[in-house]
Amino acid sequence: MAASGNLRHRPVRRFTQLYLGLTLYGTSMAMMLRSDLGLNPWDVFHQGLSRLTGVSIGVATIVTGVAVLLLWIPLRLRPGLGTVSNVLVIGVAVDLALTVLPTPGNLPGRIALLVAGIVGNGVATGLYIGARFGPGPRDGLMTGYVARHPGRSLRLVRTTIEGTVLAVGWLLGGTVGLGTVAYALAIGPLAQVFIPMFTVAPPAAPEPPRRPEPTLADRQ
Template identity: 75%
Template structure:
């Protein structure tokens, strides 16, 4: 699988970045929850299920991630190292962070917590996607649907999934509010900023004529004539468009 080849190239940087991103993601989720001002669609769903079942937010997040991964099977999606880590690490970190963060407080403090949470979420997205070790289970669900139905727009599929889980979460008692709107407006630009910033180039790829490119760039050889066209080093494990929501 592509992520195996990726982890062999600069493994310390990739793994450190992956787990730093997942830890930051869980902590930023907890900040948005404690603000009490609204969550992103998937977390509205998680919160609603948590209130319905009495399970912790992190436990519900892990359980939903496992169920979504099972949905990958008929879609023929392959989980990466980052995918499995995503399911386990984020849920554990969000519960630990919720135990440390106080709830309530004056409105300005809650707004500040929300803003820090959203920006941290964007940075976390850049870290874990930039490591190129596999998408989050929910992103894989989206790309799997698109791959099975050629011609379907990623934006349309993503919007349908997000609206569906948001509605279900709201009906279950999840918090929809200012934070939900702020997240929807901010996460795209934040991901656009942070994903290129933290992107780790993939391993060298062979090019026509025996030359090798590093990070997708061709390496010319003396007397070989014109430089061969470089093979683009696209992130195989991440969606090819900036996510409208960064939920992994």
């Protein structure tokens, strides 16, 4: 599964978009964390793992990403630049953002931070996926599994995996709440808007050479 595309096609736009998207993704995670109103399923797991082990949530995110990437091996998937960058950049970005983001002191402020985090996450998803450098390890695991097992529903596989990590994360102490439900309802429509908006079109295929028109001598 090649995922990086043509690296020479619009490299400045795509590299900028990739790393801006991943940085924004980590920042939006930090916003949802500071709202303390609930997280998306994977971040509930990251937060629970962080609380269990004492490592930062950024480190927990990186460790989880590496573990999920190892599950690509039996599926015979090849990570792209975006996949590896996803593992590293998001974890660093969320820890850095948490050092500067304050915790709102009232409920309206927390709700505003939650909404901004969810919308920012949708924009970030559109940016890094639209750069066409490969999926993140978690999305790649789901789509790769379905590709290796024809007939399986992507929606069912995604629901099963995310339901499992949500339950485990909650048992480990991760925050489940209003934000969890809001994220589940909003991220699909947001991705549907922002992925096409930011997708860098692949280079146009060269037109096949035209056959020369027959000359009078050819017709004789």
